Amino acid sequence: MAIDEVFREQWGRVLATLVGVFGDIELAEDAAQEAFAVAADRWPKEGEPANPTGWLVATARNRAVDRIRRRQALTRKTEQLGRELAGTAGEAMSAEEAVDETSSLPDERLELIFACCHPALALDAQVALTLRTLGGLSTEEIARAFLVPFETMSKRLTRAKHKVRDAAIPFAVPPDHQLPERLDAVLAVVYLIFNEGWSGERKDLTEEAIRLGRVLAALMPDESEVLALLALMLLNDARRQARLRDGELVLLDEQDRSLWDERQLAEGRRLLARAVALRGDGPYVLQAAIVDLHLEEPRDWEQIVALYGVLAQLTGSPIVKMNRAIAMAEIDGPAAALAELDSLPLEDYRYFHSTRAELLRRLGNDRAARRAYTRAIELAQTDPERLFLAGRLATLRPSASG
C-alpha cells in the first residue's frame, strides 16, 4: 500500500486514540502530524513496522508529552500527566517498545465523531471538524471544498477545537437514551458532506462521505440508520458516471445503464436489505428504499408514492412532499401533481421551479413552463444543471412574447 494511503487509513484511528489520552484535539493533531512526518521519512528506508497504528500512536504520544513539557505554563499538568503515563507509557519508551502495548488499542473513532458532531457546535463547525479529524483532510482542502477562504476555515476549525476543549464537550459515545438524537446529528453531517459533493460535482467530497459512512457502518454494524445511510450514498453514487453527458445533466430515465457501477449497487442493496432485516424504518432506510425502487425498470410508482408518504409524515419536509408529487404525476397525471406542488412553500428552492416547469410542459402550458424554466436557471448552481435546463427550455414552442 502506498504510504499516502496508509496515512489516510490510519489518521482517524491514531488521532482518536490521542484525543482519548490528552483530551485536546489541537495537541493530538500536532503530535499526530509530527509522527506521520517521521514515518514518511523512516518507513521507506527502514520498512513499515509490523503494527503501523501502534507505532504511530506511540511516536505521536511521545511527541505530545514533549510538547506539554515545553509549555511552561502547563507545568503542573505535565506532572499530573507524567504520573498518569508513568504506569503505562514510561518516559523515554521508544515507539518500537510501545507497540506491544498499543497493539490492542481500543478504536476510539466513535467517541471522536460524537464529540465532533456535538450539537453544542455549529453545524458548519461539526462538518469541518469531522472532515479534519476523521477524514484527515487538510484545512486547505476543506476550505476549497466549501468555497471559503483558507483563513475563514482555519478560524472555524480553531474555534471549534477550542470549544471542545474549553467547554469539555464529552469524548464519549452517548448513553442509550440520547443515542438516537445524537446519532442523527452524526449521520446528518456525513450526509451533508455527501450532498455537498453530489450537487456540486465534487467527487472528493462524495468519496470522503462514503469513506466516513463505511467507518460508521463498521463501528455500528447493528444500527439500521447507519447502514441505510451508507446504502443510500452508494446507490446514488453508483450512477455518477451516467449522470453527466458532455457536461450536461442526464435524467435517470435517459441514463446509460451500462455506466452504472454494478458492484456498488449490489453493495448498497445488501446494506439496505440488512437495515430492513434489523427492522429499520427510519428516514435513511426509507430514502435508500426509495432510491432502490427508482432503479428498477419498470418503476413501481404506487410503492414509491407510498414510501414518500411515510417519509413526509416522519420528517414533515416540503421537499419530500415535492418528490411525492413528482411520483404522483406518474399515476394521477401532471395536473394533480401540479396542484399538490403549488401548495408547498418552496418558492426559493431551485428544483421546485424545474419540477413545476416540467409538469407545465407536460400539460402543454408552454408559456408558464418557460417562466418556470427561466426562474430555475436563475437559481441553478452548477453548469451541468444550467445546460440541462437550457436544453429543456429550447424544446418549448417559441412564444410570441419571447
Add this chain to the structure above:
Amino acid sequence: MKYALLIHGSNAADGPERDLDPKIAAVLDRPSVAGWTRLQGIGAATTVRRQDGRRLLTDGPFVESKEYLAGLIVVDAADLDGALAIVEELQDLRPNVVIEIRPVLETD
C-alpha cells in the same frame, strides 16, 4: 469542571417570584450545585460605566431586551453533557427560561 448557568427569563412570562419553587429548590440542593443566586427584576438594576474618567450611572440593565438575567447557578459536572442534564431538569420545571452555559475560567 465548573459551569455557570446563566438563567434568562422574559419579562412578561416569568417575573421574579418571591418564594423559591420547592422543585427548583430540590435541584439547587444537589451536591453538584456549587452555588447559586437569584436576581431581582431589571427595574432595580443600575448600570455603571466610566466616560472620560467620570462615573456615569444609567437606570436599568446593561442590555435592554425582552429577556433579562434572572439568576446564576454554578454547577460541577464532568463535562458539557453533565451540565446539559441539569439544564434539562430546570427547563422541565420552567420551559420559558433560556439558559446560557458558560464554562468557569479556573486557574490553578
